Amino acid sequence: DQQVKQNSPSLSVQEGRISILNCDYTNSMFDYFLWYKKYPAEGPTFLISISSIKDKNEDGRFTVFLNKSAKHLSLHIVPSQPGDSAVYFCAAALSGTYKYIFGTGTRLKVLA
Amino acid sequence: GAGVSQSPSNKVTEKGKDVELRCDPISGHTALYWYRQRLGQGLEFLIYFQGNSAPDKSGLPSDRFSAERTGESVSTLTIQRTQQEDSAVYLCASSLGDRDTDTQYFGPGTRLTVL
Numbered sequence: 001d002q003q004v005k006q007n008s009p010s011l012s013v014q015e016g017r018i019s020i021l022n023c024d025y026t027n028s029m030f031d032y033f034l035w036y037k038k039y040p041a042e043g044p045t046f047l048i049s050i051s052s053i054k055d056k057n058e059d060g061r062f063t064v065f066l067n068k069s070a071k072h073l074s075l076h077i078v079p080s081q082p083g084d085s086a087v088y089f090c091a092a093a094l095s096g097t098y099k100y101i102f103g104t105g106t107r108l109k110v111l112a
Numbered sequence: 113g114a115g116v117s118q119s120p121s122n123k124v125t126e127k128g129k130d131v132e133l134r135c136d137p138i139s140g141h142t143a144l145y146w147y148r149q150r151l152g153q154g155l156e157f158l159i160y161f162q163g164n165s166a167p168d169k170s171g172l173p174s175d176r177f178s179a180e181r182t183g184e185s186v187s188t189l190t191i192q193r194t195q196q197e198d199s200a201v202y203l204c205a206s207s208l209g210d211r212d213t214d215t216q217y218f219g220p221g222t223r224l225t226v227l
Contacts, residue, residue, distance in 0.1 A: 004154070036218075043116070043203055043218030044155070089154060098143060098207075098214065099168065102155035 003027050004092050006103035014111050019077040021106050023090035028071060030092040034100065035064060035075045038087045047088075048075070080110045114138065116219035118204050124225045125194055133189045133222045137206030144187050145216060146179055147203040155203065161187065162209055194226045 005024045013019045021035075031052040036044035050057040050064045050073065057064050063076045077084055087107045091100040117136045125131050137144050146158040157171040161181040172178070176194075181187040191198055201223050205216040 006154075034215075041220065043205070043220050045218070046215045049215075091155075098145070098160055098162065098209075099157050099171075100155075100216065101157070102147075104152070104154040 002104075003030075004090060004101045004103040006088075006090060006106050008106050009104070010107040010109070012109045012111060013080045015082055016079045019075075019080045019084065019108055019110065021075040021077075021088050021090075021108065023073045023075075023103055025071050025073075025092050025101075027092070027094070028068075029094055030101075031095045032093040033064070033066060033073050034091045034093075035062075036089045036091065036102075037084075038089065038105070044089055077108075080108075082110045082112050084108060085110045116204055116206050116217050118202075118219040118222050120222060121220065122223045122225075124227065126227050127196060128193055130190065130192045131194055131224060133191075133202050133204075133224070135187045135189070135204030135206075135219060137185070137187070137204070138217055140184075140208070141206035141217075142184050142209035143207045143214070143216075144181055145205045145207075146187070146189050147205065148173075148200045149203060149221075150200045158189070158202075191224075194224075196226050199224055199226045 034049040035047040038044040066073045087105045089105045091102045119134045142163045144161040147155040159179045160168040176192045179189045201221040203221045205218045207216045
């Protein structure tokens, strides 16, 4: 039973355009969400997070949007750069627990 | 400063053998996690250590899997009588343990191949 789903296994975007990565979750009790980026042969690195009390969090070129009613979050990268090419994982957590539930990842390719 | 390190980076073993994977967390991080990533899958939580509390072992897939942590330092994940389905990348992460600002920092992983 996949509680966190990333339905697009891959995405290609032209350099300079917006990349939108999507994530859906099934458990309405999740209250903390994160995005991680992973390059080949490296561990995932933290990118950005959002608490359920917010619907948007921005950090430079990266913005995460949370739609609690739809149980959906998205990561926007604008403008996209070739160095953004990586696998992006979303993760969700329940309040009071440190157990993050990860999605299966979306491979982003930014074309120069 | 030093990040999370894991060893070995790659391990090839024969079915039925035992393997031990090591994780060195970031100094000062009280929380430590083990995850598994099978080919084409997301990160699967295995076990969580926080300070001196009893570990959360709820993600361990079978009794062939066990993990230990010495204080707030090194952790080892042991897989006994390995099976081919154990083949995966095993990732370790550590964090400060502060829920509000908790960010998990991952090591590069150990790629385990069971023949």
